[in-house]
Amino acid sequence: MATQSRTELLAAYRTMATMRAFEERMHIEFAGGGVPGFVHLYAGQEASAAGVCANLTDHDVLLNTHRAHGPAIARGADIFAVAKEIYCRGEGLCRGRGGSAHLHDTKNGLWAANSGVGSGVALGCGAALAARTRGTGGIAVALVGDGAVNQGVVSEGLNLASIWKLPLVVVVENNGYGEATAAGYAIAGGGIARRAEAFDMPGVQVDGSDYFAVFEAAAAAAERARRGKGPSLIEVEVTRFFGHFEGDAQTYRSRDEAERARRERDCLANFRRTVVAEGILDAGELDLVDTDVADLIDRVYAEAEAAPYPPDDELMEFIYADSL
């Protein structure tokens, strides 16, 4: 905890509060029918992306998952452009053609949010090799979920990163379910973090309701990558507060699982409790952040809903550099 200043911790709280409020509002707007297309909400997992991204610089690349909203915000993408992208509007991050699951922002080192789960590890190998080849000093962080770890390409990527000692950190957000399939059913070998051992890299498991645990694990892995010591794997245990996607009936888990997680494993509440108890931040300034964030979210959604759709004549653009 001592590794981050008071200002940095206040910023971390603001980031997590923004991610949470963005998704709580998205849940309501989606139910109201105002959001075109599917969304996968990140609420409950905020400490993971916030703790990881707090260790990244402008030279680094984050390869996002399909549960993309929270990590995009944590990486510093313009939240207005994030919302407009989810609403498929022309002023979105990808001019409204990527949508919720494909948020890219090359300016902020946010890459390849991806509904082809696991591909981020492969793309991350390329980004990490390029960083080393070009001598940028950057690292790549591939964010994937527990559902992705049984994809062949993840094993291909972990192996390649290890034999080439790439500056890559693979962060597996284990929220317990790949869609509806329980991680305990789907994953052999006694857990995700243990798989790292087979690839001769450090693998740790951290509590994703504890921002400080995530931050410290990510700091160690990022430092190792920057020193040229090679890749690491971090398994972050999280609970998603909503379904796999909005509209998911969640027949695969007990009705009170998410409610219990909100009571007992809320990373935002845990963070607040810790920093107040230790006298680092006071409750009043955190309340002010909450007020600010609520106002920001109102403006973000109002602007996104009012933003124009891209013109239809853009349909055939950007397939190739020039039209064939």
Place this chain on the structure above:
Amino acid sequence: MSDSAGITESTDTAASTETAESTEMNMLTAINHTLHREMARDDRVIVLGEDVGANGGVFRATEGLYDEFGATRVVDTPLAEGVILGASVGLAASGLVPVPEIQFLGFVYQAFHQLAGQVARMRYRTRGRFHAGITIRAPFGGGIRTPELHSDALEGQLCNIPGLKVVMPASAADAKGLLATAIRDPDPVLFLEPLRGYRLIKGQVPTGEHLVPFGRAATVTEGDDVVLVAWSYMVEVCRRAAGKLSDLGISARVLDLRTLVPLDTEAITSAVEECGRAVVVQEAPRTGGFASDVVAEINDRALWSLEAPVARVSAYDNPYPVGLLEDDYLPDVDKVVEAARRTVEAS
């Protein structure tokens, strides 16, 4: 193509070159020579794949690159096609110019998600903020007794993936000119090399700068009774068939498409208008193959010029057969001659 300033227009029959100097090469040598030139020209070019480095490639296409450019630019990968193509996206998005090799085209199935789901879509998904200028080299095709997955002609499947360009040279000079264009192209390119043609196809290759633009078919044999439309090694088969047809008093033109995406529909249209009859020849299985698309383009653009139904010559709709059976399976000179003869006699 207007995006690469260095590209010069070619005529229908020959690509433009910087100088007239040329030397005889086979297709494999032309490819190797071009990789050397492009790596020397642009230090962002990185070659990667299985055995491409210290070993020089299973067919020797990358021979000498490792010694000349070193291990950071000529990179041996494990046998893992998914991450070869996935990592290439990351390299390209970081400003490098990856030229991955898929050792045999059939192995691309191991990486099909990376190819169709990532490589091809990056530009569209991000409205141009992100793109993957990658040249994927892959030997393919039958005739040298390789087993299935080492022989299959998959171009029809690849052409059905918007975002990819599909390039299939039939001559040594085009192998050079099209590969150089591919490596300098900002879009992902599948550069498919016919295994049978690697050493068998020989010709004069310009030794200096030589670029062949995409989307320009070439007439390799003149004729006006029937046009044989083909690509890659089937151009060679059609050229020989045209010789036999000439003995039968039939004047067959051979049109080499060179690139399937983009497709030179104008050249196809004018050839059909001038000949009135067409045979489309592909090495791939018949159903859902690219030949069907060529026939559809002819229907759209030149139906009223036809004097007979367009014929297709293809392999059969079965998995690639092993051993000597491939001689029955593959289109050959006799099958093309027969199809052309029937087309000419149909009216």
